[in-house]
Amino acid sequence: MRIFNKLKGTKGFLSTAHNALKWAYMITEKAKHRMRVLIHWERHGILSTMDAFNVKERTLFNWKRALKEGGGKIEALNPAKRVPKEKRKRIWSLEILNEIKRIRWQYPNLGPDKVYPLLSEFCSGKGLSCPQPITIKRLIKDLGGLRMFPQKISHFGKIKSLKLRKVLRKPKDLRAEYPGHVVALDSIERFVCGMRRYVITFEDIYTRFGFAWGTKSHASLAAKEFFELCLKVFPYPITFVLTDNGSEFAKHFSEELRQLYLVHYHTYPRTPKMNAHCERFNRTIQEEYIDYHMHELMNPEIFNRGLMDWLIFYNTKRVHHAFKNKYSPVQYMLSLQEQVNFSEKCNWRWPYTKP
Numbered sequence: 001m002r003i004f005n006k007l008k009g010t011k012g013f014l015s016t017a018h019n020a021l022k023w024a025y026m027i028t029e030k031a032k033h034r035m036r037v038l039i040h041w042e043r044h045g046i047l048s049t050m051d052a053f054n055v056k057e058r059t060l061f062n063w064k065r066a067l068k069e070g071g072g073k074i075e076a077l078n079p080a081k082r083v084p085k086e087k088r089k090r091i092w093s094l095e096i097l098n099e100i101k102r103i104r105w106q107y108p109n110l111g112p113d114k115v116y117p118l119l120s121e122f123c124s125g126k127g128l129s130c131p132q133p134i135t136i137k138r139l140i141k142d143l144g145g146l147r148m149f150p151q152k153i154s155h156f157g158k159i160k161s162l163k164l165r166k167v168l169r170k171p172k173d174l175r176a177e178y179p180g181h182v183v184a185l186d187s188i189e190r191f192v193c194g195m196r197r198y199v200i201t202f203e204d205i206y207t208r209f210g211f212a213w214g215t216k217s218h219a220s221l222a223a224k225e226f227f228e229l230c231l232k233v234f235p236y237p238i239t240f241v242l243t244d245n246g247s248e249f250a251k252h253f254s255e256e257l258r259q260l261y262l263v264h265y266h267t268y269p270r271t272p273k274m275n276a277h278c279e280r281f282n283r284t285i286q287e288e289y290i291d292y293h294m295h296e297l298m299n300p301e302i303f304n305r306g307l308m309d310w311l312i313f314y315n316t317k318r319v320h321h322a323f324k325n326k327y328s329p330v331q332y333m334l335s336l337q338e339q340v341n342f343s344e345k346c347n348w349r350w351p352y353t354k355p
Contacts, residue, residue, distance in 0.1 A: 028079065030078070030079050031074055031078045032074070035074050037049060037055060038063060041064075093128055095126060100136065100139060100140065100143070103118050103119065105146075112133040112137040112140065116130070167245070168265055168266060169265065169266055169268060170267055170274055171265070179204060179333065180204060180234070181205075181206055182204075182206070182240045183203065183204050183241055184205060184243070185200065185202050185203075185223070186244065186275060186279065187201065187248055188200075188201065188290065189218075192297045192298055197214065197216060197297040197298075198214070198218050199214050200213050200226045201282055201285065202230045204234060204236070205242075207329050207332055208332070209333070210285070210311065210315065211229070211230055211233050213307075214300040214307060215300055218247070218248050220252040220253045223252070224253045224255075227256060235333070239263065240265055241262050241264050242265045242267070242275055243275070244267050244272075245269060289307065293306055293307075315328060315330050316330045
């Protein structure tokens, strides 16, 4: 992709752009502060600088020498790495390391707390000092992780190569700040007369607006069609989508999000608390509707008709604990619109007149 610039041919444009990039990305804030201190030293003297910035005389001369050796460039004042050149290494008996390997190979992916009793028994028999679980964890990491995955064999008798899919995980500081900022999806699986039926759920974390749909399929195409319904039902634009690592939220579903330019976050494996809001909505819909209409899941069309009536009640009349049992999700949306009312006229700069 070529980038065309209107300022092409302007004298000094390239050097200015280069200096701007250097200042923004190569020069740290500490280097800028040190340069200000040196400028203050040159203008007002060393005593004033030491009192104003609380730095030692030796430090000032070190900064000045570094700036001179760097040819007067500010990036020469960037703080150097403080990582030691020679790090301490864990020194343990080769017998202990081999025993850790043997335990992990015999019992794949056993955690350090589970390895510790087995290793302690081995060390006591050999008269060796046994490392603690936290040290065992570090030794396993030093040995390359010792992680094992089951091999899958194709119908031709060949071992299939394991391809782990890299996904974008949910950030720790992600918080819903406005309607549609973060929406969560999940699925519920039920067995009805020996057949599997699924209910895919959707919830906006900020307004607690919920939606669900019963289906026979657990494929990503069904999740994609459900999300298209959610876009029609939910009245706000969506920014982030949060799901677990289920197969229904891959392939067609992920492709749909990419086409809509939406960020798709995944929770970590076996951590439902990362999607706690949607998990709680799943419990509510199961305890208040699904458990009493299990037989209707045989025919999802009949089930969804009654489910729509319950969802209208849930979103419009049923008050939510998150709003101190005063508002339903739709009532809370309307209260947000009342708080930001742009229809009122502004009286700014009106002349003051006495009545």
